[in-house]
Amino acid sequence: MLSSIPIDLKKVKKEDINKEILRVGMIAELDAVSLYEQLASITTDEDIRKILLDIAKEEKTHMGEFQALLLREDKEQSEEMTNAWNEVREKTGK
DSSP, rough: TTTTTSSSSSOOOOGGHHHHHHHHHHHHHHHHHHHHHHHHHHHOOHHHHHHHHHHHHHHHHHHHHHHHHHHHOOOOHHHHHHHHHHHHHHHHOO
8 A cells, every 4th residue: 555545535425434544544554564574574684673573563553443443433344353253263163
């Protein structure tokens, strides 16, 4: 993504705008996690690797914050998340 919003927010219904903003935030944070972890995997400097992985971990927290808000805002998303957890447990036994 790298700084561009993947959807046209002007076309989103007013009642859905906050959910879409949260989803865009999640996408941005996951993009950042991926970027920092990829950079960490190729650097030869251990200090840089440590900092990149620490920042990636912080981005995961940010993604979780957006997700928590989204689950609060979007009841269907919340129900589907519960269904997903149950399905994974059922299929994996864990």
